[in-house]
Amino acid sequence: MIANKTDYLELIKNKKWRKLKSSLQDLDAIEAADLVESSSKSNQIILFRLLSRQQAKEVFKMLNHSEQEAVIEGLAENLQKLARLLNDIEPDDRTAFFEELPGDIAQKLIQRLTPEEQKITVKLLSYPKDSIGRLMTTEFVAIKADFTVAEAFAHIRTHGKHSETLNVIYIVDDEWKLIDDIDIKALIFASPEEIITNLIDHRFVSLYALDDQETAIQVFKNYDRVALPVLSKDGVLLGIVTFDDIMDVIEEESTEDFHKFGSVQNAGKNPLKERIFNLYKNRIVWLVLLVFMNVFSGAALAGFEDIIQSFVALVFFLPLLIDSGGNAGSQSATLMIRYLALGEIQISDWYKLIGRELLVSFLLGITMAASIALVASFRAPEIIVVVCIAMVLNVMLGSLIGLILPFIFTKLKIDAATASAPLVTSLCDICGVLIYFSIASKLLVM
CATH class of the missing domain: 1.10.357.20 (SLC41 divalent cation transporters, integral membrane domain)
Structure with a gap:
């Protein structure tokens, strides 16, 4: 592993792409994001193109919006890599990025998504701007109440690879209405033959897709959860909101309040880059x-x-x-x-x-x-x-x-x-x- 940023920049200068790519694989997402953020715009694109698929997904999430835009612009020439990145990003993170873009640009990027990801993105963007629906992700695991614990784990192994979190598993009926949620720990210690319905008490905390995001902040504060289910008005499980998404909202609202308290409006962009x-x-x-x-x-x-x-x-x-x-x-x-x-x-x-x-x-x-x-x-x-x-x-x-x-x-x-x-x-x-x-x-x- 390379010791410092200067060594990475030296590899870029000397065009030693193979060694640079190999060295980047040794970085965790936080280190890679720090390297990308501290580099010039042209070097940011070079570094980003050489990141692994998983690294690119994690690093993109950590960048601020202007840096994300720069990355997308830089990848425009490599449509295959651009499409792969846009499809890999979690739906909630992708929605947060798209909603800050001009409509025509967002629409062009949405066309790069797979039909399934397009459907998810358009659905999330259809919710009001500050609603919980904009925050939720559709990547979660749900099981039926008549599953045995063994069947539940088989289902989790099959469908849980891309889930935002596996700390909590959701139980739904045939119409996808939420019945309850269960901690993964309870499943681990239960007998494989035990029926899920015997492990639940039908008591759960949930959010509604059209509720304001501040509602989610208060509920997370009161109940100390890692994730919460998001329901339609009919009780259908639409997605989940995770604690990291709520932390992002809290940071945004705190920043907005500081700006208002100083009588500054719309001051969210980097002052070094803003006109x-x-x-x-x-x-x-x-x-x-x-x-x-x-x-x-x-x-x-x-x-x-x-x-x-x-x-x-x-x-x-x-x-x-x-x-x-x-x-x-x-x-x-x-x-x-x-x-x-x-x-x-x-x-x-x-x-x-x-x-x-x-x-x-x-x-x-x-x-x-x-x-x-x-x-x-x-x-x-x-x-x-x-x-x-x-x-x-x-x-x-x-x-x-x-x-x-x-x-x-x-x-x-x-x-x-x-x-x-x-x-x-x-x-x-x-x-x-x-x-x-x-x-x-x-x-x-x-």
Whole structure:
């Protein structure tokens, strides 16, 4: 086995294809994927063409979408290898790849599939975009309840070679309606003559093809399963969803939420490969909207020109105060979004949290006010009281804004992550200016 990436690149440079292919066979899928990902585009295609059939299948699954597209484009000249790869990929992984492609390109690639794989792919693509049907694979093993354990194992040996998982075997009736599932361990320890129906209790957990993918995330979390069956509304077993597919969804949704929380839309592509205009377009809308929101901060300041001219030291503490309110709000919003996403709190719990948040934010505000009082005692002792009161109120108000916004958006059926840090901060800026100078006007102008 070759020691490092440089040696592989040297073999490519010297066109020692036979030795390169032999060396690649020694790599596991993760090592091969890492080598492909870290190589240039032209070298990626060379490496991919020399991988074994099984390696190519596993490595393709591990690549990101843009790299998968590059591989497909690079294999276009070798239609036999391209067709073999597309047919070898698990149906759920193939569907995930096709759904990100322009329709005409996806259609051309679907034509490279065998009639059976075409039928499976078209069926999976017909489900709504974020449904469980898009995630499922049709590669599983099902047996009949009247099988003996020996017959079940014979069936598994015959039909289980390409199954996504053999940890769980599914029991169906003559109409392919799911009766139960059984752990492979139970079959291993059962007598070969035992009838399957004697080993099951007709209690199982399942998903429905038209359910949202977030339903699957919650069910996997609650029941700690490796795989779950996917049924039609009539109870017919259509496929299974495996834990690795759910992990991919969780990663995608987490990435999407981070983008929303930063007011960035559609930012999933590699910034090194994405067009400059697209990067600009994905960020400009929210930034412009927030600029107009911040105009209100300027308008609020304009209304306090007299007090600012009389006590110029007030301006020194303004950024510190409004930033503290915004930071407290962002913290609170982050926590609420997480708790809502994990199902640890419900929309109806909002009023229960307000009292607790008020107490926590009051303690935070008092602590931060004590810190700022120390600074004010040296800089402007005449406004210590104003600064301290404003700090406490800003932190409390910011925390409440951060708490309430996710609940409002969730109630309106808008993604709670839209209650993003920039939005919370902008609202806290406007309120912070009004609070600070209103207190100053009351206490300093006699």
